[in-house]
Structure formats: structure tokens, C-alpha cells
Amino acid sequence: MSDRITLKGVSATGHHGVLDFEKRDGQTFVVDVVMQVDLAPAGTSDDLTDTVNYAEVAGDIVELIEGEPLDLIEALGDRIAAKVLTRPLVEYVEVTVHKPQAPVGHPFTDVAVTVERARDTPVVVAIGSNLGESLETIQTAVSALWLALDLKSASRVYETTPVGGPAQGTYLNAVVTGTTSLSPQHLLRTLQDIELDHGRERKERWGPRTLDLDLIQYGDPVFDTDVRLSTEALTLPHPRAHERAFVLVPWADADPEATLRVDGTVRRVADLVAEVSREGVALGPDVDLLEDGW
Numbered sequence: 001m002s003d004r005i006t007l008k009g010v011s012a013t014g015h016h017g018v019l020d021f022e023k024r025d026g027q028t029f030v031v032d033v034v035m036q037v038d039l040a041p042a043g044t045s046d047d048l049t050d051t052v053n054y055a056e057v058a059g060d061i062v063e064l065i066e067g068e069p070l071d072l073i074e075a076l077g078d079r080i081a082a083k084v085l086t087r088p089l090v091e092y093v094e095v096t097v098h099k100p101q102a103p104v105g106h107p108f109t110d111v112a113v114t115v116e117r118a119r120d121t122p123v124v125v126a127i128g129s130n131l132g133e134s135l136e137t138i139q140t141a142v143s144a145l146w147l148a149l150d151l152k153s154a155s156r157v158y159e160t161t162p163v164g165g166p167a168q169g170t171y172l173n174a175v176v177t178g179t180t181s182l183s184p185q186h187l188l189r190t191l192q193d194i195e196l197d198h199g200r201e202r203k204e205r206w207g208p209r210t211l212d213l214d215l216i217q218y219g220d221p222v223f224d225t226d227v228r229l230s231t232e233a234l235t236l237p238h239p240r241a242h243e244r245a246f247v248l249v250p251w252a253d254a255d256p257e258a259t260l261r262v263d264g265t266v267r268r269v270a271d272l273v274a275e276v277s278r279e280g281v282a283l284g285p286d287v288d289l290l291e292d293g294w
């Protein structure tokens, strides 16, 4: 994906510089940003909420130029990049900070630094399957997930009794954790593509499926960086995760320190496990999802 929004030449007066008179007198700083954003949703919907509002980004940049004086334009570029990446739709940003009036001591036209930063957000994905060769499906799905995630841990595989929906066969469930550079919406679409590649058909709610990949959490509730969203297409954290033993038990297995926001309160997943019935959740085939099945 190489869709981009480019914003060039945002300028303001700042007091950044190593020399005393730079901090005292101030000078002009000029900033260019290139943001990698999936523009397909806004291209289809023609709706500003599906993209990044470049006017807001310009406002953030001016605020940082005019804000706390720093010694180095490297530090200013770093802070601008971090601020731009707080927008969930931005997956990667390149920031160039120009300082055309810098005290260089010789004729020059411009000096600039460029920093590139990618999003690296912790995420949790729950995997389920109860149709076809479920274990093989889960193993190949985990291999495919490497395209979207830098995987950090995987639970063991659990055999679980179906919860809800029509009468159907036993599930295999697992949970993986990792980090991603993708936005939540882009990650969900990638998960859905992997489901389709594994023969997923949507017929009835909570019906049997070859592969289900649910995005459980995006960001870290402990640092208040978890994305909270409540749209039909994507709800975060997953609205039923906190009550599902087939998600919580493998999740605590993959990450014993994991936390989940439940009704606004950050809870330890291990404590939530203690509050739900574990009935119908048992260890399944003994495989290491990050090592076996390649």
C-alpha cells in the first residue's frame, strides 16, 4: 500500500537551536510531512472521517514549532513524527524540518533533517476454526499473519465447546500477540482477507467457520494507547472478548501479563479468566504455533 498524503512548507517561528540567540530571538522553521494512509475508504466514501484531516496535522506542526524550545531540529522532527503517528490511520510518516535561517557561518540556501517513523502498535488477535482441517488452517493462518504483524507470542491450541449459534462442531481456538504498522481498519481488512483465503463463508451469526480472526485489542490499555471504537465495521476492544473463555484462556496463556479495558476499567486478563467459567475449554493438539507447521 503506497497511498500518501503530502503536506509541504508548513512554517512558523520557533525558538529551537543550540545557540543562546536562537533561543532568544527565534527564527522560521519549515516542515514537510508525508503520511502513509490507506486512502481507499475515503476514496469510496468521500467522507473526511475516513481519512486524515491535513489541516489538523498542520495545526499540530505549528504548535510543536512554536512550543517548548529544543536544541536540535532532529528532536523537533522526532516530536512531530510522534504526534502525527497518534492518528490511528497514519501507518508511516516522513518528516523534514528545514531551518533556512540557521547560523551556518557561510552562504547556504537551506539545511534540513528528515526522520522516518513507522507505527508499531501492540495488538491481540483471536483465532477460531471448527470446519475443515482446523489445526492446519490455524497454522497456515498464523504464517499469513506475519504479513500484517510482527508476532511476539502465541497461545497453545485449545479445544472448546461452541458458544452461541446453531448446533455445531467443537472449535479449536488460539490467541496471538504482536505489533503492527497497520491502522486498525487496515489490519481488520487484512484479517478478513486471510479468512477468505481460508474458505471463510458468512452465512449465519456465530455459525461454523473454517477460520475466524477477531481483532481483540489495538494498543496498550496500561499506557492508555488502546484504540476505542464503536462502529459496526470495527468495535475495539472486541465487545465480547471479556466474557469469552475461549478468548481469555488462550490470551492469558500467550501473555500472562495481558490487560483488557472492560467498561472503561483496565483489567488483568488473568483475573477475568478467574471470573468466567472454564467449562468447555480444554487443551487441544500440542503444537507451537510460532515454530511448527511451516
Ligand SMILES: Nc1ncnc2c1ncn2[C@@H]1O[C@H](COP(=O)(O)OP(=O)(O)OP(=O)(O)O)[C@@H](O)[C@H]1O
Residues within 6 Å of the ligand: 188, 202, 205, 206, 207, 212, 213, 214, 215, 216, 231, 232, 233, 234, 235, 236, 237, 238, 239, 240
Ligand atoms: N474487533 C473486531 N474484530 C473482528 N470483526 C469485527 C470487530 N468489530 C466489528 N467487527 C465486524 O464484525 C463483523 C462480523 O464478524 P464475524 O463474522 O467474524 O463475527 P462473528 O465472529 O460471527 O461474531 P463475533 O463478532 O461475536 O466474534 C465483521 O464484518 C466485522 O466488520
Ligand SMILES: Nc1nc2c(c(=O)[nH]1)N=C(CO)CN2
Residues within 6 Å of the ligand: 127, 128, 129, 160, 161, 162, 163, 164, 165, 171, 173, 206, 212, 246
Ligand atoms: N467455542 C467457541 N465458540 C464460538 C466461537 C469460537 O471461536 N469458539 N466463535 C464464535 C463467533 O466468533 C461463536 N462461538
